[in-house]
Amino acid sequence: xxxxxxxxxxxxxxxxxxxxxxxxxxxxxxxxxxxxxxxxxxxxxxxxxxxxxxxxxxxxxxxxxxxxxxxxxxxxxxxxxxxxxxxxxxxxxxxxxxxxxxxxxxxxxxxxxxxxxxxxxxxxxxxxxxxxxxxxxxxxxxxxxxxxxxxxxxxxxxxxxxxxxxxxxxxxxxxxxxxxxxxxxxxxxxxxxxxxxxxxxxxxxxxxxxxxxxxxxxxxxxxxxxxxxxxxxxxxxxxxxxxxxxxxxxxxxxxxxxxxx
Ligand SMILES: [Zn+2]
Numbered sequence: 123x124x125x126x127x128x129x130x131x132x133x134x135x136x137x138x139x140x141x142x143x144x145x146x147x148x149x150x151x152x153x154x155x156x157x158x159x160x161x162x163x164x165x166x167x168x169x170x171x172x173x174x175x176x177x178x179x180x181x182x183x184x185x186x187x188x189x190x191x192x193x194x195x196x197x198x199x200x201x202x203x204x205x206x207x208x209x210x211x212x213x214x215x216x217x218x219x220x221x222x223x224x225x226x227x228x229x230x231x232x233x234x235x236x237x238x239x240x241x242x243x244x245x246x247x248x249x250x251x252x253x254x255x256x257x258x259x260x261x262x263x264x265x266x267x268x269x270x271x272x273x274x275x276x277x278x279x280x281x282x283x284x285x286x287x288x289x290x291x292x293x294x295x296x297x298x299x300x301x302x303x304x305x306x307x308x309x310x311x312x313x314x315x316x317x318x319x320x321x322x323x324x325x326x327x328x329x330x331x332x333x334x335x336x337x338x339x340x341x342x343x344x345x346x347x348x349x350x351x352x353x354x355x356x357x358x359x360x361x362x363x364x365x366x367x368x369x370x371x372x373x374x375x376x377x378x379x380x381x382x383x
Pocket of ligand 1: 295296297298299300365366369370371372373
């Protein structure tokens with residue numbers, strides 16, 4: 123970094139501030155931004171780590187689960203002490219992230235995210251990261267974010283494959299423009315049954331966080347794409363994604379997942 127460029131926040135963010143794509147202005151915007159990380163498992167934990175290191179102003183971490191031994195190969199924020207303590211993931215993640223970056227606000231929320239609390243959680247953030255492990259929660263988040271006009275970044279991983287989509291309400295497609303309603307219980311494969319490779323989760327999280335940093339620093343959208351990743355083959359395939367004019371969520375604004383059953 124040239125000596126005549128001061129680094130905002132001291133030396134900590136010098137490498138990001140030196141990046142033309144972020145710069146001091148972008149770094150300042152990040153320091154003024156709030157992000158909700160919904161789910162702190164394999165992809166959510168990696169998202170939270172990258173965001174905390176990048177100097178977000180405020181991170182809200184929502185997860186209802188406790189750290190288990192089978193989480194350690196894929197969930198990079200946790201260790202054996204968290205397993206022994208049966209620590210809630212949101213609290214264990216907050217503890218780890220505060221040790222990484224004490225300059226930012228980190229708020230753990232140990233709770234199940236449902237139609238009863240999602241709008242309040244989304245309302246506190248400028249952007250939401252999807253770290254959920256099921257499509258029901260993602261459709262709920264899609265409804266709440268589109269209704270509030272808040273951007274969110276979808277990310278899913280299964281086995282060695284992943285998908286990423288940045289949703290910018292009012293501009294590009296939402297999740298329901300691209301995917302139909304979730305299948306009935308038990309018909310969708312899960313990581314519990316199908317497995318997940320830790321590097322696939324990290325790759326999905328890295329791409330999601332990059333999309334989030336672009337939105338939060340005010341970068342112009344360079345198209346709307348659904349990214350399909352296969353880390354075993356080393357391939358990434360972006361496919362142009364378009365809004366459906368009759369989309370029940372962003373088209374007709376019928377937020378059915380937010381309504382009580
Ligand atoms: Zn839509």
